[in-house]
Amino acid sequence: MAEGETAEELFTGTKPVADTHKFDEAKLAAWMEANVEGYEGPLEVRQFKGGQSNPTYQLVTPNKKYVMRRKPPGKLLPSAHAVDREYRVISALYPLGYPVARPYGLCTDESVVGTMFYVMDMVEGRILWDGTLPDYEPAERRAIYEAKVKTFADLHNVDWRAAGLEGFGKEGDYVARQIHRWTKQYKASETQHIPEMEQLIEWLPNNIPPGDKTTIVHGDYRLDNMVLHPTEPRVIAVLDWELCTLGDPLADFSYHLMNWVMPPGDSSRGSIMAIDDLKAWGIPTMDEYVDLYCKHTGRDGLPELDYYFAYNGFRLAGILQGIIGRVRDGTANSANAESNAARVVPLAKFAAEYARRAGMPG
Template identity: 90%
Template sequence: MAEAANAQDLYSGTKEVAESHQFDETKLAAWMEANVEGYEGPLVVRQFKGGQSNPTYQLVTPKKKYVMRRKPPGTLLPSAHAVDREFRIINALYPLGYPVARPYGLCMDEEVVGTIFYVMDMVEGRILWDGTLPDSTPAERRAIYEAKVKTFADLHNVDWKKAGLEGFGKEGDYIARQIHRWTKQYKASETMHIPEMEQLIEWLPKNIPPGETTTIVHGDYRLDNMVLHPTESKVIAVLDWELSTLGDPIADFSYHLMNWVMPPGDSARGSIMAIDDLKAWGIPTMEEYVAMYCAHTGRKGLPELDYYFAYNAFRLAGILQGIIGRVRAGTANSANAESNAARVVPLAKFAAEYARRAGMPG
């Protein structure tokens, strides 16, 4: 558990703004004065430690705290870091009562801080980085996991057309488009030849399970992308909507399920795979968690999970390869980004293993 505790320390809280992410704070203060209801300076800017993709800042004023998310500076991959899309989805969900931070404004004028950005409320609560929840009781762990899965199901149950999200993504063929997207990113950032990735690039698009539906998808739903109530087992804000779009809810949910099947050594953020007796620990088994999700969404079951696990590991390998490319280009935000390089090959092998279970020739 020591590594996970270190992860909590490493990613939690704020720091001085990194030199590469500094900007003219007087311009931001002037924009806040003109665009954020109730804003009163003076303004102090801090940078959050976590979140390596879009630089995220805490904006502190005498009466209130805000959060700013911005595109990173430098040369970026096409369609990456779409903070304008993040703002749109938060702006659509907030009026529905879905747990997101209150959005205050989007600025498309790059003259203010150097890149486009948006400002939202600072939701005070707990962000936990260790999925084993070592500081909680078994009953608390169970309640947190139940809150997580219900909040996720609630997202997939949102009527996205009524929420005003027409055009936020394409209807249908989500898996095919995602495979194409991450294949393209992987190739654009490729640093070595990985045979399993080549085999997956060939097999995955030809074997997509039928029956795909379309809902809002988060794209990276996990414990450390949400704020829990300070004392209750309740999700009060879901964060980091950069990858959100319209797509296949099972792809989205099965990515979250990777926590139950990923090797413990894949990440330093606490793996529930390292726990021998989930029941005694208070954490639902994968089968129980799937049953909870199905109960909340009216599904009878989730077949084809082996394919989805293969797809999600492949997608994650593509995402991490993109981060490696940004490290190489000098535009990655997090100090730990380089360690992602060691994860790509094991993820490719993991994906290939599940793809073979789903029928890929071995």
């Protein structure tokens, strides 16, 4: 990041298409003509600056702007970059009035742009990157946070069977499957012995809270993955459905809540931990935010939160350790390898602390 440059400036807006992501624009224009209702060229293609794992383009025509999400070119992991899954969930939610961009079409024919892609509406509004909302007044901050949690609760309230998402993910045992997955990843990537991780690997799978409800889970619900109305405190589009599946809504919600509890000094973006007096700042305390979520989802409370914070800390440690392992093995090069490595032990200690609150011995 250049000196004085904010995340908003770095990631917002478009740039010319990177050489590695170029394709035959005439072929795309012909596909749009045949498949996108109301399309009228000529077409200009730009690329969004943000660091999406699926290259994302702005398609500009004289009357309208569209967005295209495509699989990146090159050799990929089998289940990664599943833009067809993103398209399926957006197509299921849009008719229900849930705030997502209008989907126009999915193209599985790789001869058009080189990889599978889909096209959706370009939703114009505000994308905010800093969870502390430094440019807003306390009342505006409060309203944005209230809109954010209501929109999240609305997602977990969707009847996914009625929405046509049968088979979109496995029903039940979501947390158990996730623990198994990240344990395997952690063990394969281990670079140092971390006693807390060993304790968690043993304790977490045997103490999963009962009441395993299945809902749509977003997987990465956060402020910079949504478009706010240009002037109103209202979410008009939730973005980046790459990690979406069917799963445990409390795993999804508690991951979002990590902004309130992350270990001090963790480098994750948008943390509000640095604010001494959230109420004076206009941002709900974690208890207030949890109460809002419970009100919107009809719950009496979330007594299981300590367990879920332990689970999320463990999962994050496993994800980061996986990146470190790939760098070690020469299958990934990460400019942030050192800072990722520095985060693993604090996250393991954080997870173990919450696990002990939830009943883990020691």
